[in-house]
Amino acid sequence: MGYKGVGLPTHTATTTRTKPSKMYKEKEDVVRWIFKFVGRRKKILFIISILVFIRVLYVWHGEEGQKVEAPHSDSTNKEPLSNIHNNLSYVGKASKAFRPRPPPYFRGYTLPPDHPCNRFKLPPPPADKKRTGPRPCPVCYLPLEEAIALMPSSPSFSPILKNLTYIHEKPLNRKTEFGGSDFGGYPTLKQRRRYFNIKGTMSVHCGFVKGRQPGRGTGFDINEKDLLEMKRCRGIVVASTVFDAFDDVKSPSNISKYSEQTVCFFMFIDEKTESSLKRDKRFNRTTKKVGLWRIVVVHNLPYTDGRRNGKVPKLLVHRLFPNSRYSLWMDGKLDLVVDPHQILERFLWRENVTFAISRHYKRFDVFVEAEANKAAGKYANASIDFQVDFYKKEGLTPYSTAKLPVTSDVPEGCVILREHVPISNLFTCLWFNEVDRFTSRDQISFSTVRDKIAARTKWNVSMFLDCQRRNFVVQRYHLADQEKLKKKPKETKSNGHTPSTGIGQQRFA
Numbered sequence: 001m002g003y004k005g006v007g008l009p010t011h012t013a014t015t016t017r018t019k020p021s022k023m024y025k026e027k028e029d030v031v032r033w034i035f036k037f038v039g040r041r042k043k044i045l046f047i048i049s050i051l052v053f054i055r056v057l058y059v060w061h062g063e064e065g066q067k068v069e070a071p072h073s074d075s076t077n078k079e080p081l082s083n084i085h086n087n088l089s090y091v092g093k094a095s096k097a098f099r100p101r102p103p104p105y106f107r108g109y110t111l112p113p114d115h116p117c118n119r120f121k122l123p124p125p126p127a128d129k130k131r132t133g134p135r136p137c138p139v140c141y142l143p144l145e146e147a148i149a150l151m152p153s154s155p156s157f158s159p160i161l162k163n164l165t166y167i168h169e170k171p172l173n174r175k176t177e178f179g180g181s182d183f184g185g186y187p188t189l190k191q192r193r194r195y196f197n198i199k200g201t202m203s204v205h206c207g208f209v210k211g212r213q214p215g216r217g218t219g220f221d222i223n224e225k226d227l228l229e230m231k232r233c234r235g236i237v238v239a240s241t242v243f244d245a246f247d248d249v250k251s252p253s254n255i256s257k258y259s260e261q262t263v264c265f266f267m268f269i270d271e272k273t274e275s276s277l278k279r280d281k282r283f284n285r286t287t288k289k290v291g292l293w294r295i296v297v298v299h300n301l302p303y304t305d306g307r308r309n310g311k312v313p314k315l316l317v318h319r320l321f322p323n324s325r326y327s328l329w330m331d332g333k334l335d336l337v338v339d340p341h342q343i344l345e346r347f348l349w350r351e352n353v354t355f356a357i358s359r360h361y362k363r364f365d366v367f368v369e370a371e372a373n374k375a376a377g378k379y380a381n382a383s384i385d386f387q388v389d390f391y392k393k394e395g396l397t398p399y400s401t402a403k404l405p406v407t408s409d410v411p412e413g414c415v416i417l418r419e420h421v422p423i424s425n426l427f428t429c430l431w432f433n434e435v436d437r438f439t440s441r442d443q444i445s446f447s448t449v450r451d452k453i454a455a456r457t458k459w460n461v462s463m464f465l466d467c468q469r470r471n472f473v474v475q476r477y478h479l480a481d482q483e484k485l486k487k488k489p490k491e492t493k494s495n496g497h498t499p500s501t502g503i504g505q506q507r508f509a
């Protein structure tokens, strides 16, 4: 689903009317549900439930190709958020004892054909050649209250893999052919092969191998109070890190009151950053917060290389927040400027995927990416060559349109959107293992891990456009880059965030 329309919000109108029998069956279920309900409650409740159903239908019964009733973005639907939720919880309480169980899996949904997001077209790239570099573009978000109402009530389907557990080794087995670390363990090549052979129940290396619980004597250690608070996150987590300087960490902006109250915003910092933070007036020692960010100090960082340490919260969010359902990872150099519910609705729920990441804005071939990394001195040439050769021997080929619907082999990984289900958790565990065994350049290993899992299951990821990513996170520049950009003031502007960037955003203001 994810690749249809290459991430553009235009794919839904084309898929119409398949599986009528299934659709009928679902309608029948709904009718039965309603009768059961009415049988025991008074008329007034019945009417409320119908109203609520219009919303719920949208979520439950968006079976492929089915047209669903949905609130229109451009309608004058001004129903306040609190009402939707009050009514939902009211119905929930009143009928708890006899309400049939909700369907076990989220089935996806499609917006109605006449929805503005289906007519939404990206503007053509700027004609001025000098301005075709990285830039933001409009995204058709839904209005906040619709995005919130569409948050799935049940998890997505996890193909084949149902039960994923993580290896805890004591003592550590350090015997492997090459690579690995005390933090990630030393999986052998045979284990690596086995992990790619997806089964119903699996136990894999996934960082934190030294302890029973991530953050407790595993490296990347976190104090008990913070761990407890992290465990309490049961919905959406937004996570980021700053590992050397705190100065320009900015609190996320344009975040709704509802998200402020329900989304966990966690910023992981090292001890060095902590000492500079203590002098920062914005830091509240009682709440341990800077703006919306809840600050967590990480002790015993597992690697000497900061870039490797950063991969722990980036790829292993699901281990740090074991009860969370969704996560948005963002690099410390980015500022979030759109509500997380709207982002997840657009790039995960509406796409019916459990993993979404942006594509690199101009490179989509691992071999080309590896050369660029070498030329930029990002990592020792020999290590990059070794890794790429290894993948090549396993069957990695240059990207070409023959790989469609896969649109790219190279992600821009500074933002990752996930639903935490077993298969997507496995994906990031195995991706982390590659980063631990080979170079820390995760864009080199991404497609290998993705394609090995996709070859065994029907699971796939969505790769959206880099310019769409730049719509919801604003990149801050390193001082050296800012100097360079001063010479070209126009380009500086085009790289920034433009406030009115689409229907959803305009309504949001």
Ligand SMILES: *[C@@H]1O[C@H](CO)[C@@H](O)[C@H](O)[C@H]1NC(C)=O
Pocket: 001, 062, 063, 064, 065, 106, 107, 108, 109, 110, 157, 352
């Ligand atoms: C969403 O994906 C699930 C399986 O992952 C599939 O059963 C369902 O039909 C999809 N829904 C839509 C609307 O494409």
Ligand SMILES: *[C@@H]1O[C@H](CO)[C@@H](O)[C@H](O)[C@H]1NC(C)=O
Pocket: 048, 051, 052, 083, 084, 086, 087
């Ligand atoms: C929700 O309940 C309020 C009263 O609490 C009512 O005014 C409103 O119409 C209801 N909305 C829906 C969608 O049922």
Ligand SMILES: *[C@@H]1O[C@H](CO)[C@@H](O)[C@H](O)[C@H]1NC(C)=O
Pocket: 163, 164, 165, 201
């Ligand atoms: C998952 O697998 C583990 C280890 O094999 C097992 O102990 C556990 O009971 C399983 N959980 C479920 C829910 O099946």
Ligand SMILES: *[C@@H]1O[C@H](CO)[C@@H](O)[C@H](O)[C@H]1NC(C)=O
Pocket: 284, 285, 286, 287
């Ligand atoms: C820290 O936050 C608490 C709770 O919001 C507030 O009462 C207190 O005044 C804040 N302290 C400082 C120093 O801002």
Ligand SMILES: *[C@@H]1O[C@H](CO)[C@@H](O)[C@H](O)[C@H]1NC(C)=O
Pocket: 371, 374, 375, 381
């Ligand atoms: C690494 O490779 C790049 C491109 O292949 C080359 O430009 C660079 O000089 C090499 N670096 C070293 C240290 O050999």
Ligand SMILES: *[C@@H]1O[C@H](CO)[C@@H](O)[C@H](O)[C@H]1NC(C)=O
Pocket: 001, 002, 003, 404, 405, 406, 407, 458, 459, 460
């Ligand atoms: C992802 O899976 C869906 C449903 O199985 C399919 O329609 C789509 O083409 C797949 N995309 C890729 C890139 O494999």
Ligand SMILES: *[C@@H]1O[C@H](CO)[C@@H](O)[C@H](O)[C@H]1NC(C)=O
Pocket: 253, 254, 337, 499, 500, 505, 506, 508, 509
């Ligand atoms: C989002 O926040 C930025 C400040 O970070 C502001 O300039 C912009 O106008 C806001 N956008 C909307 C749509 O509220």
